[in-house]
Amino acid sequence: MIICIGTKNPAKAGAVKEGFSSMPDVEFLELDVSSGVSAQPFSDEETITGAINRAKNALAAGKGDIGIGLEGGVKQTEHGLLICNWGALVLRCGRTYIGAGASIPLPADVADALLAGEELGPVMDRYANKKNVRHNEGAIGVFTNGKITRQKMFAHVMESLVGQYEYELKTSQ
Numbered sequence: 769m770i771i772c773i774g775t776k777n778p779a780k781a782g783a784v785k786e787g788f789s790s791m792p793d794v795e796f797l798e799l800d801v802s803s804g805v806s807a808q809p810f811s812d813e814e815t816i817t818g819a820i821n822r823a824k825n826a827l828a829a830g831k832g833d834i835g836i837g838l839e840g841g842v843k844q845t846e847h848g849l850l851i852c853n854w855g856a857l858v859l860r861c862g863r864t865y866i867g868a869g870a871s872i873p874l875p876a877d878v879a880d881a882l883l884a885g886e887e888l889g890p891v892m893d894r895y896a897n898k899k900n901v902r903h904n905e906g907a908i909g910v911f912t913n914g915k916i917t918r919q920k921m922f923a924h925v926m927e928s929l930v931g932q933y934e935y936e937l938k939t940s941q
C-alpha cells in the first residue's frame with residue numbers, strides 16, 4: 769500500500785509513519801503539494817479544507833492508495849486565539865475522513881502578531897528564540913512545556929483517522 773503524504777515537514781511526516789506503523793507493507797511518499805488555503809488558516813473550516821486539499825493533491829500526485837493531509841491553523845474564540853490542527857485521510861474512491869488535534873490558546877503577544885498578518889512559524893521562532901520550531905516541537909510543544917510535541921499531536925490525529933478508516937472497513941463487511 770502506498771501512502772501519499774502532502775508535506776515534507778518532518779514533524780508531520782513522522783506522525784503519519786507512526787499512524788501506519790502497525791500495518792504491513794506500507795510505503796510512504798512525501799510530496800510538496802498545495803493546501804489551496806492561506807499559509808496561515810484562520811478558522812476550523814479553512815484548516816479542514818487545507819488538510820483535505822493536501823490529502824487529495826498528494827494522492828493525485830503520487831498515484832498511491834491513500835492520501836494524508838495535515839494542516840495547522842488558528843481560530844478566534846471568546847477565550848482568545850486558539851491553535852487548531854486538522855488531518856484528512858482520503859481514499860482513491862474519494863471517501864474522506866477528518867480528525868482534529870489538541871487545541872490551546874496562544875499568548876496575547878503571539879496572537880497579536882498573527883492578527884497583524886504574520887505566520888505562526890516565524891513568530892514562534894522569535895518568541896522561543898529557536899530555529900524552525902514548526903519542524904520540531906511546534907507551538908503546541910513550546911506552550912505545553914514539551915508535554916505534547918507537534919509530532920505527538922499529529923500522531924494522535926493520525927490514530928483518529930486510521931481508526932475511523934479501520935472501523936468502517938470492519939463494520940462494512
Ligand SMILES: O=P(O)(O)OP(=O)(O)OP(=O)(O)OC[C@H]1O[C@@H](n2cnc3c(O)ncnc32)[C@H](O)[C@@H]1O
Nearest residue numbers: 775777807808839840887888889892902906907908
Ligand atoms: O511544510 P508544511 O506542511 O506547510 O508545514 P507548516 O509547518 O507550514 O505547517 P502548516 O502549513 O500546516 O501550518 C500553517 C501555519 O501555521 C504555522 N504553524 C502551525 N502550527 C505550528 C506550530 O505548532 N508551531 C509553529 N508554527 C506552526 C505554520 O508555520 C504555518 O504558518
Ligand SMILES: [Mg+2]
Nearest residue numbers: 803807808840
Ligand atoms: Mg505551511
